[in-house]
Amino acid sequence: MESFRRIADVILVLVALVALWQGLYWFVGEVGISGPWETVLYALDLLGQPQFWPHVRESLHAFAYSLVLAWIGGVGIGVWLGAHRLSGDLAEPILVALYSLPKVTLYPLILLVFGLGMPAKVAFGAIHGIFPVMIFTMNAVKNIKPVYLNAARTMNLSPGQVATTILIPAALPEVVTGLRVGFSLTLLGVLIGEMFASQRGLGFIIVNSIGLDNVPRMMAVTLMLFVFAALANAGLLALDRHLHQRV
Amino acid sequence: MLTNNTHAALAGVTRVYPAAAGHGEVHALGPVDLTLARGEFFTVVGPSGCGKSTLLEVLAGLSPANAGNTSFEGKTVEGRVPEGVGVVFQEDASFPWLTVWDNVAFGLRRAGADPAEVERRVRDAIAFMGLKDFARAYPAQLSGGMRQRVCIARTLVLRPRLILLDEPFGALDAQTRLLMGDELLRLWRETGATVLLITHALDEAAMLADRVGAMSARPGRFIDVVATGWPRERDSRIVARPEFGALTGRLWELLRGESIKALGHATGGRADGMQA
Amino acid sequence: MSAAACSSRRLGWLRTGLIVGALAVTETLCRTGLISKQVLIPPTEMAASLGALLRSGKFNDDIAQTLGCVAAALALAVIFGFACGVTLHALPRLRRALDPLLATYYAVPFFVFYPVLISFFGLSRGPVIVIAFLFAVVVMVINTLNGLDRIPRVLTKVARVHHMAPLDTAFRIKLPAAAPHLFTGLKLAVAYTFIGVIASEFIMASSGLGFQIAYTYNNFDNRTMYALMLFVLALVTIVNMGLHVWEQRLLARRGGR
DSSP states (O other): HHHHHHHHHHHHHHHHHHHHHHHHHHHOOOOOOOOOOHHHHHHHHHOOOOOGGGHHHHHHHHHHHHHHIIIIHHHHHHHHHSSHHHHHHHHHHHHHHHHHHHHHHHHHHHHHHOSSHHHHHHHHHHHHHHHHHHHHHHHHHHHHHHHHHHHHHHTTOOOOHHHIIIIIIHHHHHHHHHHHHHHHHHHHEEEEEEHHHHHSSSOOOOOOOOHTTOOHHEEEEHHHHHHHHHHHHHHHHHHHHHHHHHH | OOOTTEEEEEEEEEEEEBBBTBOOOEEEEEEEEEEOOOOOOOEOOOHHHHHHHHHHHHTTTSSOOOOOEEEEEEEEEEOOOOOTTTEEEOOOOOTTTTHHHHHHHHHHHTTTHHHHHHHHHHHHHHHHTTTGGGSSSOOOGOOOHHHHHHHHHHTTOOOOOOOOOSTTTSSSHHHHHHHHHHHHHHHHHHHOOOOEEEOOHHHHHHHSSSSEEEEEESSSSEEEEEOOOOOOOOOOGGGGHHHHHHHHHHHHEEEEHHHHHHOOOOOOGGGOOOOO | HHHHHHHHHHHHHHHHOOOOEEEEEEEEHHHHSSSSSOOOOHHHHHHHHHHHHHHHTTTHHHHHHHHHHHHHHHHHHHHHHHHHHHHHHHHHHHHHHHHHHHHHHHHOOGGGGGGHHHHHOOOOOOHHHHHHEEEEHHHHHHHHHHHHTTTTTHHHHHHTTOOOOHHHHIIIIHHHHHHHHHHHHHHHHHHHHHHHHHHHHHHSSSHHHHHHHHHHHHHTHHHHHHHHHHHHHHHHHHHHHHHHHHHHHGGGTTTTT
8 A cells, every 4th residue: 555655656746747847848838848748759750760770779889888898897996996905095085086077078088089989989988987886886895894704704615605605795785886876977978978079879869959959859869868767777776775675 | 549759650551653664553552550759760671672662752751642641740741841851862862063061061051041050050960970071072082881971961950850761871881881870879869850760681670779660571561560678878789789689580580471572482381480 | 193194194195196106107108209299288288288378367257157157056056955855854755756756866867958958048157057056956955865864863852852942953953963964965066066067068058167178179279178177177176175174174073973
């Protein structure tokens, strides 16, 4: 009963948001935004157009490569920083400073190194996502309670067993939180890259639509990105919460 | 039975926590009858989760009763904490952002006392609780026992006539607890207040009290109330007396079965305890 | 000096050494031509260029504009975020309904809304401030909620024992008790505001530091571009360090509670 109520509440909030959107549309008119229904229709239409899909593929490829770099690089470096006390202590303030830096400031440098195109986009995405993954992983490893390791020693476990049965489960919840935050930021990085430094991809379509004054197309692609990001994040969040409950 | 000497009383008090997310109704306490005589030291002892804290909260006016009547100095208690009642909680309630001095002065300043009076009473309370050297320190710099002393001083400075303590020494080690018990007895004698203390430790209950109320497992009710017969001038050294051993033995006799129940195991075999 | 203070001093020196070392390596690589001048100019030249720029006052307007946007967005985000957090905390049912939204908020790439906002406000400072505000406000809400959640329940009971009125309890007990988390919210809001303002200026504004970096890049003016990038880096680092020091002073004696 309680969970029905909660789901009903959430649906109510979503309906309120859509209503707000519609109200905004009536207020601003077609020049500014397009209404909810119109946008959904346009989006469905877009999905049926063959020339749309290469852009989707381009963005997905860039995102996938960046994500792999950010996740694996971030976890790898994070584990080392967490395990190796001195390196971790040295690096932490630097990492936090880099995390807060508007990375868009570094974009020209990346373009100069990689040139325009896919490698630059992947680099943008990766530098956005790698820092939170590193920071969360480092903290997860650092905060493994020493008493767990002592318990492991009393049980005569091999190093491999210690890693798989104790270290990974203990660190996993915080690492997953980092992966989740890294996911969103990597997507952000890739899209920003496409918005000003690419001729292909969903970010490009958005910017291009503004230039051509095609408001419905801009909003339709924005909506699609929003739905994708929200669903992916919801999935990761569910995993995140499930892991944290066990701890 | 209420008399003129009754300071506070609970009559037929029951407390049921309403159903919420994840669990149904919880019948935490009662029905409970209790009368506290003016100036007595009463301890409540019972297994974990039996409703001792609930009893204290109802008596203090922090929690409403579902049935029965709560009174303090002849007036019904409901909704708010009556003036003249002080409470010391189990968790550390010292304010980390204030110095020891400001912590202790907190209640007095809220009540609008004039600065000279505040200065005098806070100084006395801090000296009384042995915190003179730490008046300018922050709670984060003190040990757990000292932080509890700060909380007690903060309550003391308001000169409460009824002092309620909810497992105040729960977080401390056994030896510190005995010493804090001594402090509490000194405080009780010098202020003449009525004291109700909740504890799960049998020795603490037996040593401190004029009367000990043994509480059953949830829903908590008094199984028995034992008079200790101790003189007013007492301290932790009474644990050496043979009567002390008999007293704690009697309490355990009353409570052993309840503790097992609270632990969730089925009673069987020797659960009724060996007869002395 | 305590052992802990000693070792953190030592760490500080090691860290400085690390950074200086990295800069020295970069400088050498640039000067020897291993890194082409088209790609990166030596750090010392960056600094010299920045010095000249600041003295000439050529970008003073842009600097003022960026800082102005950051200040405006930050003030809005912190005040509104705090107020929302307090309100949501007092309305648990609304909070639970909004929870999925708050959790998913940062999954959305914000800058996709920039075009929508330009449609509203036109090309001016408006969209920049609004985007930066939207970016920073939720982190303030989340941290306010966290801070209020973590107030030990016993402290509100103490307030009742002392017969404190609700407003009094809010200011004298809840606010100081939640202060550490609120400060974390402030730090994050500052970081997110900077990111929001500079990224927005970069993508689509026509003035401000972010815009100038993009402009100088497009005009192959590496010296100016890197000077500006250095400026932004230095600005953000100094602000963060300042906040960190302030936080230490404010919260040190509390021992992290």
